[in-house]
Amino acid sequence: MTSARPGAVYRLTVAATAPDPAERMACVAPARNAVRTAAAAGWGVDGGVLDDLVAIAGELLANAARHTGPARIRALLVLEECGGRLRFEVEDQGAALPCTVDGFGDDRAESRRGLLMVRGLSDRWGSRSTVTGKVVWAELDLPAPLDVAGIAAWARQGAARADYMRAAIMGADPVRKPTCRRAREKN
Structure with missing residues (x-):
């Protein structure tokens, strides 16, 4: 390296x-x-x-x-x-x-x-x-x-998409975390 x-x-x-x-x-x-x-x-x-x-x-x-x-x-x-x-x-x-x-x-x-x-x-x-x-x-x-920062963001998005697809393939229902605003509305 x-x-x-x-x-x-x-x-x-x-x-x-x-x-x-x-x-x-x-x-x-x-x-x-x-x-x-x-x-x-x-x-x-x-x-x-x-x-x-x-x-x-x-x-x-x-x-x-x-x-x-x-x-x-x-x-x-x-x-x-x-x-x-x-x-x-x-x-x-x-x-x-x-x-x-x-x-x-x-x-x-x-x-x-x-x-x-x-x-x-x-x-x-x-x-x-x-x-x-x-x-x-x-x-x-x-x-x-x-643009290293942009590339890092692309990589994070790709990892998140891969995790979502793996969960869907395994039959799990991928759950999105609520945003702060939605969490406050439920309380």
Whole structure:
């Protein structure tokens, strides 16, 4: 994580638990789309930064699904407190840290090209070992800071909607708390 404090965080867990690598890869597109939706609709990221973020997210998620075997992959999209930098990171159970080649070289090579793309699209990227595997991350500097307070409000509203929907699905009747005025009228 960068030295700055996070201003907003979007968490995503991808269940890439199929034994077949092709089946694990099927989870990448929906996860990439979830990142796009959160960044665009919830945070207001757009244009080239959104395109770069989605390409980076897709590559890092695909690498985790392809190279680590059946597992749950955890991803974070983090907006720093100042609102000027996005960070996308993927945590998996694979022990081997990624490496890139210096150039494309052999046109028939099918590996390590994605990390060249990540390196080219991001302002910074890297990896670190963890107790359970590794984290691979990439950062994008934003051309203008995002509204961190507005994003936090969007996240709270989304959590409230999710709680309401969970209660409805479970058959509970979600009860709204009365406002102070209504509570006084009943007394």
